[in-house]
Amino acid sequence: MRSHLCNRCGSCVGLSEGKVIFEDKTGKYLPKIVAPIDDQLADTLWEACAGKQFDFPKYTEKFYPDRSHFHTFIGPYERIGIGYAADPAVRLGGASGGIISAVLIWLLKNKRIDGAVVLGMSETEPWLTQAFIATTAEEVMQGAQSKYIISSNNDILPQIAAFEGQLAYVGLPGQIQSIRKLQAIGHPSVKNIAYIFGPFYGNTLHFSSVNSFLKTHGVKDYRQITKLYFRHGEWPGNMRVELKSGRVIELKKFHANYLIPFHILRNSLYCTDLTNEFTDISGGDAWAPVYEERGKGFSMVISRSKKGDALLQEMVDDGWLSFDQISEQEAITMHSHGYDFKKRGGFIRIGFRKMLGKSTPDYGYQLKGFAFSRYAMEVVISSLFILMSTPVARWIVEQFPPKFIGGIFERSRTIWKKSTHQIKRKEL
Ligand SMILES: Cc1cc2nc3c(=O)[nH]c(=O)nc-3n(C[C@H](O)[C@H](O)[C@H](O)COP(=O)(O)OP(=O)(O)OC[C@H]3O[C@@H](n4cnc5c(N)ncnc54)[C@H](O)[C@@H]3O)c2cc1C
Structure with missing residues (x-):
């Protein structure tokens, strides 16, 4: 709770019967113990926490014993493809x-599930995320689209436990890892979860990103927000804020990415799971010029369990999904930047933490022995993250229009990606 290892999954809050709460959701969004916890509860919370420890090889073996394929970057899988x-x-x-939304709606329509845990925006505080159980197609769509500020889906574990019927659960890797740990010990809170789905995960941001975005548009009070979107409109979409005054502020998703280095949740840098390795089906953006030029929306889809793969096939046969299979190598090439960031950068950054004597997560495996140039590159990246998250750097960037900064950020990123292409692809 007091280190950068907390991924805010919300399990400790959800399981604690009100003894642990999230404090300051527009600030650090950290769990806080507010009432005495007995040893038995403490043991459960410790076990459910995936931030400090999640044994990838052990849980791969446990949940995917009959997997057809495995790759250290991708995890266990049956098929990978591009679809919509x-x-x-x-x-x-x-x-x-x-x-992901189509899968949930299909499962509801075919009565395979009675509800789906998704993430929407809070009704009372529409600037904050809030998980809920969707029981209709309309509600599933209310939870659609990625939210790039902190979410703590597992704080609704009591509602999940009390739900009468079968559930699908959607969450980020850290949230799902905790659900898997609870399933592994047969905890009653997760007994209703029949399917697990999740988006790929590069990083998430503190709420300060929204505040900073507003400040640059001359809006001082985030309580003026009535609606907040991160991927509004046609793929790849826009960050969009609607205000009480009726004013609407929009910025292209790729431009809004400028907020990342200034407001990134530190834990994102120590999470080494890009493709959400413990789902039944995972979905990411199909980042490739051939798809991006066409707009409309293309996903990379990975079926992992036999159950997930059968579901994917049924939906394709039913005409609900378009799915074109691609090879493992094509998939890695499409997200080479993300794999490098997570599977190399992540482990190098964890190594840096260890050298500084700080606590580190134990994932049950380690990747190491990268080229010297990759370590050197990480020193630059990590220094930039530290420098850019300082109040001074945040203040400087707020003096410029986001469209201008976003444009510069997008161009610098392209140059940076090209110039580090060789280092990143080397033996990927
Ligand atoms: C924080 C974050 C970072 C991401 N980083 C990458 C990346 O680096 N590379 C990449 O290719 N893709 C990334 N994605 C995934 C991508 O943005 C899409 O979510 C993915 O392509 C699935 O799209 P879809 O249209 O199938 O999902 P949709 O049909 O829109 O469904 C998305 C589902 O995810 C749930 N969800 C959304 N945000 C959150 C959240 N913050 N916490 C928990 N549940 C959530 C929603 O409730 C919904 O059920 C990221 C997503 C998130 C949320």
């Missing part, structure tokens, strides 16, 4: 191809 939801409204309403 056949329903244009779902495709447009989703973050990329609307795959």
Whole structure:
């Protein structure tokens, strides 16, 4: 709780019967113990926490014993492909191809589940995220699209436990890892979860990113927000804020990425799971010029369990999903930047923490022995993250229009990606 290892999954809050709460959600968003915890509860919370420890090889073996394929970067899987939801409204309403929402709606329509745990925005504080159980297609779509500020889905574990019927659960890697740990010990809070789905995960941001975005547009009070989107409109979409005054502020997703180095949640830098390795089906953006030029929305889809793969096939046969299989190598090439960031950068950054005597997560495996140039590159990246998250750097960037900064950020990123291409692809 007091280190950078807390990923804010929310399990300790959800399991604690009110003894642990999230404090300061527009600030550090950290769990706080507010009432005495007995040893038994403490043991459960410690066990459920995936921030400090999650044994990838052990849980791969446990949850995917009959996997057809495994790659250290991708995790266990059956098939990988590029796809999208056949329903244009779902495709447009989703973050990329609307795959995750389409799967949930199909499961509800076919009565395979009675509800789905998704993430929406709070009704009372629309600037904050809030997990809820969707029981209709409309509600699933209310939870669609990626939210790039902190989410703590597992704080609704009591509602999940009390739900009568079968559930699908959608979450980020850290949240799902905790659910898997609870499933592994047969904890009653997760007994209703029949399917697990999740988006790929590069990073997430503190709420300060929204505040900073508003400040640059002359808006001082975030309580003026009535609606907040991160992927509004056609893929890749826009960050969009609607205010009580009726004013609407929008910025292209790629430009809004400028907020990342200034407001990144530090834990994102120590999470080494890009493709959400413990789901039944994972979905990411199909980042490649051939798809990006076409707009509309394309996802990379990975079926992992036999159950997930059978579901994918049924949906394709039913005409609900378009799915074109691609090879492992094509998939790695498409997200080479992300794999490098997570599977190399992540382990190097964990190594740096260890050298500084700080606590580090134990993932049950380590990747090491990269080229010297990659370590050197990480020194630059990590220094930039530290420098850019300082109040002075944040203040400086707020003096410029986001469109201008976003444009510069996008161009610098392209140059940086090209110039480090060789280092990143080397033996990937
Ligand atoms: C924080 C974050 C970082 C991401 N980073 C990358 C990346 O680096 N590379 C990449 O290719 N893709 C990334 N994605 C995934 C991508 O943005 C899309 O979510 C993915 O392509 C699935 O799209 P879809 O249209 O199928 O999903 P949709 O149909 O829009 O469904 C998305 C589902 O995810 C849930 N969800 C959204 N945000 C969150 C959240 N913060 N916490 C928990 N649940 C959530 C929603 O409730 C919904 O059920 C990221 C997503 C998030 C949320």
